[in-house]
Each structure stands twice: as structure tokens, then as C-alpha cells.
Amino acid sequence: MQALRNYIDRYTAGTISDADFAVVKSVFRPRKLRRRQYFLQAGEVCKHFAFVVEGALRQYSVDEKGSEHILNFAVENWWAGDRESFVMLTPSQYHIDALEDCQLLLITNAGLHDLLQAVPAFALMVREMDERNSIATQKRLYASIGHCAEERYEQLVKRHPDYLQRFPQHMIASYLGISPETLSRVRHKVLHKP
Amino acid sequence: MQALRNYIDRYTAGTISDADFAVVKSVFRPRKLRRRQYFLQAGEVCKHFAFVVEGALRQYSVDEKGSEHILNFAVENWWAGDRESFVMLTPSQYHIDALEDCQLLLITNAGLHDLLQAVPAFALMVREMDERNSIATQKRLYASIGHCAEERYEQLVKRHPDYLQRFPQHMIASYLGISPETLSRVRHKVLHKP
Numbered sequence: 591m592q593a594l595r596n597y598i599d600r601y602t603a604g605t606i607s608d609a610d611f612a613v614v615k616s617v618f619r620p621r622k623l624r625r626r627q628y629f630l631q632a633g634e635v636c637k638h639f640a641f642v643v644e645g646a647l648r649q650y651s652v653d654e655k656g657s658e659h660i661l662n663f664a665v666e667n668w669w670a671g672d673r674e675s676f677v678m679l680t681p682s683q684y685h686i687d688a689l690e691d692c693q694l695l696l697i698t699n700a701g702l703h704d705l706l707q708a709v710p711a712f713a714l715m716v717r718e719m720d721e722r723n724s725i726a727t728q729k730r731l732y733a734s735i736g737h738c739a740e741e742r743y744e745q746l747v748k749r750h751p752d753y754l755q756r757f758p759q760h761m762i763a764s765y766l767g768i769s770p771e772t773l774s775r776v777r778h779k780v781l782h783k784p
Numbered sequence: 785m786q787a788l789r790n791y792i793d794r795y796t797a798g799t800i801s802d803a804d805f806a807v808v809k810s811v812f813r814p815r816k817l818r819r820r821q822y823f824l825q826a827g828e829v830c831k832h833f834a835f836v837v838e839g840a841l842r843q844y845s846v847d848e849k850g851s852e853h854i855l856n857f858a859v860e861n862w863w864a865g866d867r868e869s870f871v872m873l874t875p876s877q878y879h880i881d882a883l884e885d886c887q888l889l890l891i892t893n894a895g896l897h898d899l900l901q902a903v904p905a906f907a908l909m910v911r912e913m914d915e916r917n918s919i920a921t922q923k924r925l926y927a928s929i930g931h932c933a934e935e936r937y938e939q940l941v942k943r944h945p946d947y948l949q950r951f952p953q954h955m956i957a958s959y960l961g962i963s964p965e966t967l968s969r970v971r972h973k974v975l976h977k978p
Contacts (some may be wrong), residue, residue, distance in 0.1 A: 651930060659930030661922065674919040706911075717900075720914040725868045727921045728855065734928040735961035736845060736853030767929035 606711035639671035645692030833865035839886030
């Protein structure tokens, strides 16, 4: 749970008390996932959100042609889950599976609402997270509308250099919304830039 | 201000008191924009967020080739502003201008923080908004990565049929991240679908 405590401290300038963190702790429960195991399968309701203590997951969907489209990766100190399904209790259109062995901390929607009421520092953290998350998603959306493949790749290099080491090329291509061939061409071009 | 009150009521199941709404009112100030007037220009810090009482705006960026890319439209009962710039106080990369004569209600970052502290119903509304906004942005991001032009157009028809009546074709194309020619081809195909 120390990872979660550090995370909350980071978002709230260390203002959560031990008593409040004890409440937070009581609401999360640990879960391990092995590589390739599903955290969520399309058609299910996403009953838990997961804080990633260790490991990596991806959230993706499979279209009618069988192609996978990766919406998100989640690594240490991130969250995994399909928010729409989690909030609306509707079946998810996404799969979430473990790309590496994972240690997660799970929270239910009811647990989240209890914490938002009971622990102001937690509510503050959620608001900060939402803010950053909405900024990051907006950037990515803008990149996918307004930027060419090369710019998108360079943005990824800047923002998430770890992804490039950690995930295979075909997943990076899917995350960027380009073909593996385009990615390979773009990488070559960027590497050989004067 | 009645539009804002209705909006808050809708998000909070009518739980805001008259006294609390008086506090909310005191923080917002009205502004009119005429068609083609800028609400924000790239390079400026976005000092206000705007609740749209009447009218329509677009948030867009111009790339080095001079092409406009529309990230968002804002119509009645939506918000206009560049969140990253508003929160981080950094210069915005976006322009926001009025597509129609607009009546807006403006709030500053300091005003927003005061309200979040002072009025729980307002804080609840902001959280609900963030939740829906993050779900909607995720959907659009997913569409731009995983869907072809035709699917994106059909999603727009379903979610924002009003946009198609209200905004010119070249803006719709820009919002979808496709060329006007592709949009025209897709529209023809969708209209003539058996």
C-alpha cells in the first residue's frame, strides 16, 4: 500500500493523515494478475478500477475485422479500468489484459464514492488526477486529429520514452493509430534525422 | 444566470440552495462575443473558462502548413476554454472563436477554486462533468484511432446531429480529422445506404 500512499501524497502535497489513509487502505484490496491474464473482457461490466503497483496492462478493443486498437497502456502509478463502464454500469467494449505480471489495488464504484465523501484528501487527489487525465487525453486526441504519424511518434518519445522500451512495436503502432509499416518508416526517419 | 442554475440542477439533482447559488452567481460574470470574435488566441494564457448560455464556439489550432484542426465545438450548456492553459497558466496552443453571437458566463481559476471549496453542490457538478467529459473524450479518441471515416461520421450523426445542421462541412471534416473530400464521399455513402 506504500505505493498508493506515495501517490496520494504526491497529488495532495502530503496532506493525508494516517487515520485517513487507514480508511483509504480499508477500501482497496490487492490482486495479482499474471501476464496475459484478463482484468476485463469486452461485454463485462468493469466492476473495479485498479491502481497499478507493479506491471503493465493495456486497454484495447477488437474491431469486426479482428484488428486490435489500443486505447491506453497502464504502468506503475497509473490506473486501469474502463471509466464509462465503471460509472454507468454498462457492458464494456474494451478488453484489459496484463502485458507483464501485475500487482494491483482494486476499488469498487461504491468504495470510491465512500472515499470521496469520507476523505477530503482523496477527493482532492481524484480531482487532480481527472484534471491531468483530461489534459493528457485532449493532447492525444489533438495529436490524432491534427498531427501526422511522425509528429505523433515524436510526441510519444517525449512523453512516454519508457513505452518504447517496454512494449512491442505492433502495440506502439496500434496505440498511435498507425500501421506497423508506417511506424517502422517513421522510426527510421526520426533516427536518421540530421 | 437561469441557464447555469438549470445546468447545475441537472447535474446535482436539484440540491443547490438559493444561498449557495447566490455564491455561484457572484463568481461568474457575463460576457458577450460577436460572431468571429476571439475568446482566446494561441500564445495567450486562458484566464477564463466560459459557460455557454447562447451561441457556439470552436477550439482549434493552426499547423505550420496553415491548416486548421478543430478540437472541440462548444454550444449551449457546454464549456469553452483550454483546460491545460487554464490550470497550468501556460500559453495556449489553441484559438477559441465565436461561430455565432454568444452569451457567456466567465469564471477565473481562482473563482473556480473558491467555489469548489465553498459550494459542495458545485464541486459535485464539476466532478460529474469531468466524468462525462473524460468518457466522451475517450470515445472520440478511440474513434479517431480505431474507426474509419465512415464510422466516425456515423458516430457524430448519433451523438451530435445538431452539429451537422449548425456548422459548415469543412469544419465538420476538420473536427473528424478527415479531409472535406472524404467527408463528402462518406456522407454520400451513408445517405445512400440501403
